[in-house]
Amino acid sequence: MSSPATGPAIGQGGARRRWRKPSFWIIVSASLLALMIVFLVYPFSSLFLKSFYHPETHRPSFVNFIDFFTTPYYFNTLKHSLTVSALTTVLATLIGVPLAYIMTRFNVWGKSIINIMIVLSLLSPPFIGAYSWILLLGRSGFVTKLFEKIGIVLPTIYGFQGMILVFTLKLFPFVYMYVSGALSNMDSSLEEAAENLGMSRIRKLLTLTFPVIVPSISAGAIVVFMTSLADFGTPLLIAEGYKVLPVVVYEEFMSDIGGDVYLASTLSTVIVLCALLVLFVQKYIVSRKNYRMSALRPPAVQKLKLGKRSLLTAIAFTVSLLAVTPQIVVFITSFIKTRGPLFVSGFSLDSYKAIGFKLSKNIANTFYFASIAIVIMVVVGLLLSYVVVRRRSLLSSLLDSLAMFPYVIPGSVLGIGLITAFNKAPLILTGTATIIIVSYVIRKLPFILRSSTAILYQIDPSIEEASISLGVPPMRTFFKTTAVLMLPGLFSGAILSWVQTINELSSTLILFSGKTGTISVAIFTEIFKDSFGTAAALASILSVATVVSLLIFNKFSGGRSVMM
Numbered sequence: 001m002s003s004p005a006t007g008p009a010i011g012q013g014g015a016r017r018r019w020r021k022p023s024f025w026i027i028v029s030a031s032l033l034a035l036m037i038v039f040l041v042y043p044f045s046s047l048f049l050k051s052f053y054h055p056e057t058h059r060p061s062f063v064n065f066i067d068f069f070t071t072p073y074y075f076n077t078l079k080h081s082l083t084v085s086a087l088t089t090v091l092a093t094l095i096g097v098p099l100a101y102i103m104t105r106f107n108v109w110g111k112s113i114i115n116i117m118i119v120l121s122l123l124s125p126p127f128i129g130a131y132s133w134i135l136l137l138g139r140s141g142f143v144t145k146l147f148e149k150i151g152i153v154l155p156t157i158y159g160f161q162g163m164i165l166v167f168t169l170k171l172f173p174f175v176y177m178y179v180s181g182a183l184s185n186m187d188s189s190l191e192e193a194a195e196n197l198g199m200s201r202i203r204k205l206l207t208l209t210f211p212v213i214v215p216s217i218s219a220g221a222i223v224v225f226m227t228s229l230a231d232f233g234t235p236l237l238i239a240e241g242y243k244v245l246p247v248v249v250y251e252e253f254m255s256d257i258g259g260d261v262y263l264a265s266t267l268s269t270v271i272v273l274c275a276l277l278v279l280f281v282q283k284y285i286v287s288r289k290n291y292r293m294s295a296l297r298p299p300a301v302q303k304l305k306l307g308k309r310s311l312l313t314a315i316a317f318t319v320s321l322l323a324v325t326p327q328i329v330v331f332i333t334s335f336i337k338t339r340g341p342l343f344v345s346g347f348s349l350d351s352y353k354a355i356g357f358k359l360s361k362n363i364a365n366t367f368y369f370a371s372i373a374i375v376i377m378v379v380v381g382l383l384l385s386y387v388v389v390r391r392r393s394l395l396s397s398l399l400d401s402l403a404m405f406p407y408v409i410p411g412s413v414l415g416i417g418l419i420t421a422f423n424k425a426p427l428i429l430t431g432t433a434t435i436i437i438v439s440y441v442i443r444k445l446p447f448i449l450r451s452s453t454a455i456l457y458q459i460d461p462s463i464e465e466a467s468i469s470l471g472v473p474p475m476r477t478f479f480k481t482t483a484v485l486m487l488p489g490l491f492s493g494a495i496l497s498w499v500q501t502i503n504e505l506s507s508t509l510i511l512f513s514g515k516t517g518t519i520s521v522a523i524f525t526e527i528f529k530d531s532f533g534t535a536a537a538l539a540s541i542l543s544v545a546t547v548v549s550l551l552i553f554n555k556f557s558g559g560r561s562v563m564m
Helices: 002-018 024-050 063-070 072-105 111-122 126-137 142-148 160-184 188-196 201-212 214-230 233-238 245-254 261-287 306-333 350-358 360-390 394-408 411-421 433-457 461-469 474-485 487-502 506-511 519-528 532-557
Strands: 336-339 342-347
Touching: 024 261, 024 360, 024 394, 024 411, 024 433, 024 474, 063 072, 063 261, 072 111, 072 160, 072 201, 072 214, 072 245, 072 261, 072 306, 111 160, 111 306, 111 532, 126 142, 126 160, 126 233, 126 306, 126 519, 126 532, 160 214, 160 233, 160 306, 201 214, 214 245, 214 261, 214 411, 233 245, 245 261, 245 411, 245 506, 261 394, 261 411, 306 532, 336 350, 336 532, 350 360, 350 532, 360 394, 360 433, 360 474, 360 487, 360 519, 360 532, 394 433, 411 433, 411 506, 433 487, 433 506, 461 474, 474 487, 487 532, 506 519, 519 532
Parallel strands: none
Antiparallel strands: 336 342
């Protein structure tokens, strides 16, 4: 009689032994996947699916895409966008690659100052550059008026050529930063061997040096292309009749909230598909060859004679000065007296007093929202990077791809997706600060993720294994050992994410309400109200915040590059 009784007991005990409590990292992975499904997959899938529905019958249809490709107005905006992005990418590469070579291979004067100017020009929103060039070269710009006095009429800053100028000077630092890093780490024995074989310097550059760093050149170029394709602040300010796709997306969506969301969704889908297509082409080109090499002997800096050294220094300084001109212009003009929309002689703090009186809420919102977002990004980036690097699986690869997806998506598209998804029950976030913070986390998390994974690859797993073998639980080992060792890379990405977040315009302009406006939104609205003094003062606050962030980073990083 006892054996039948003990049989079930043993079976139940076996079942209890077979069931195991999910590990900490399984819970983390599942939680991250759930968050991404809610705040990333769901908004973008809602936006994507809406583009395939008829705006009147609300039934599946290709009518929106047919209208896009058969209506010259809409289709021309796509051609304009691709033309501007492609030409900007070419020009930025033609400036960034030679400048990186000059700065890494020759003993030009003032390298630290030139690098600071280039980094400063990089970490500010493009629309501030557009605004600054309007102040200089607009119809009533300082430089325009100066040349008119001597009978010279300068080309207009508005339209196609204005966008190319602003985007090129704003975005070539991306190419410069990537290429300069690659050139600094290149093994000099390759070039020395070419020289010993009698190869000329130009031929060596074209057939050896530049082909070896193709991944870095293409990485910088793809960032330039994506950024210029996604930006709509600059075209909205200076493009005038030359319409590009992001501007049309914004106008179609904002002209009547929700009224033309189907067409806006279609235009957004087209932008996303174009961005992904270009990204896949770039990856395909890079994957066709093997670019690996040792970096045991970094190239030595070549000592130039006075004449050549002076010439190359002048070239590098001029280019970097043009790049940082927007920050200089807004800082100076923020102290010039204004009378209505006009600048008058004399200096004062009136513009700063004005923004302190009427726009203090925007200033507070900017740093409040960014602070909350950066805390969330640090925590999520820390956990996600560990899952991606140390807990490799199909799920971790999926999480990595999902997290990086917003990197190639325009902010306006993200904003429209979030509004489309969260303007109805069960989760209504439209018009709240929460939806802005969510957009910041989604859009800027890739910076922290990439820098964190890069530093984690350099940490030997045996360190964690030794801690666990001593009886320390894996979760405690991660937070007390691994996370501490990851801090340099995490901090690097966090600073870059912070700077990008406080300068974010495109998604915020779609998502903000009366109480949730930020500095970028205020600058944009002040420019359109011809309040150039207050716009300059607000832009100066962003520039100062950027400089302070970089100084803090340099203090704690020992001068390591802020780029990923």
